[in-house]
Amino acid sequence: MEAVSEHAVEAAIRAADQSAKVDQDVRHAMCRELEEANYEASLAARRYEAVDPTKRLVARELENRWNAALEQCAHLKERIAQHEAASALRPKTDRAALMSLARDLPATWNAPGVDARTKQRITHILIREVVIDLDDATREAAVTIHWNGGRHTELRISRVRCGYPEDRRPAPVEVIRKLGGQWPDREVAVTMNRMRCKPSDGKAWTTVRVSDLRERLGIAPFDPNADRASTISAEETANRLGISIGSVQKLIREGALPAAQLMPSAPWQVPVAALETEAVKTGVQEIIGRRPRNYRLLQDDRTLKLPGI
Secondary structure, three states: OOOOOHHHHHHHHHHHHHHHHHHHHHHHHHHHHHHHHHHHHHHHHHHHHHOOOOOHHHHHHHHHHHHHHHHHHHHHHHHHHHHHHHHHHOOOOOHHHHHHHHHHHHHHHOOOOOOHHHHHHHHHHHEEEEEEEEEOOOOEEEEEEEEOOOOEEEEEEEOOOOOOOHHHOOOHHHHHHHHEOOEOHHHHHHHHHHOOOOOOOOOOOOHHHHHHHHHHOOOOOOOOOOOOOOEEOHHHHHHHHOOOHHHHHHHHHHOOOOOEOOOOOOOOEEEHHHHHOHHHHHHHHHHHHOOOOOHHHHHHHHOOOOOOO
16 A cells, blocks of 8 residues: 555656656757768768769778768667657556545455455556565565565565474484385475474485485385275365365364374374264364355455466
8 A cells, every 4th residue: 555655656657757758868869869970971972972983992981981871870760769669658647547546546455345356456466576585594584575666665574483493303214214104205205394304414305315215224115005094194184074274283283183193293194083073073064164155256366366377
């Protein structure tokens, strides 16, 4: 709202006026150069016409100078035409419409009937780009918003702490011994990165690195065909119950859904039999009952569609 306030719009209009004045000054300068080049071309033409034809060397030199002057005139005319074409493509500034927009936008944004899709379109119009930089010293995310028109806004947001405290982070070998073979190597790599359990070189864990360490420890790989029907992951639980993963984790925190982790930050293991308990069914019904009737439409609106992505 600050970026499109009346004062900001007035400043943008003044900046546009100054830009138009600069364009006009540039055009006048090129026109003066063209006048000088035309004079030089006419002077070169008169010199060529006045020379004695028998002096071929002098006539050839004067002809070359005449041609160079004509080429300079053509080049300046092309530059002027390109400058005028670029200026014509720029939209004209409607001061009254912009000031009216600055006054009407807050009312439009806060109107009861405005949905999230309309606000997304307004946001796409106002914001040029968003740059996020992580500040490890303060554990904050520095968010810089570049507004259309040249204005910038910086926000600092505290980052959510995750993983283990530095003094209690497990060793990679300990994690592999507990999780290796219980989950796919990719899931183990994601878990170890979430724990901030980094290898000796300080780089992130990958599927290949986890596989190499697991093989060196003599741990069998994850077998997807093994009999694991007794427990499922939180993602599979969410799919079977028809709720989100966040709702599944909420049921786990409340104790309605029994689940276990081989170690903190590891994937949850949910017993399949627990999905049929009365406590889980009641919790799922309460979650579904809190959804608005236009739940599917709101889910689409909450999915921010960024241009170019």
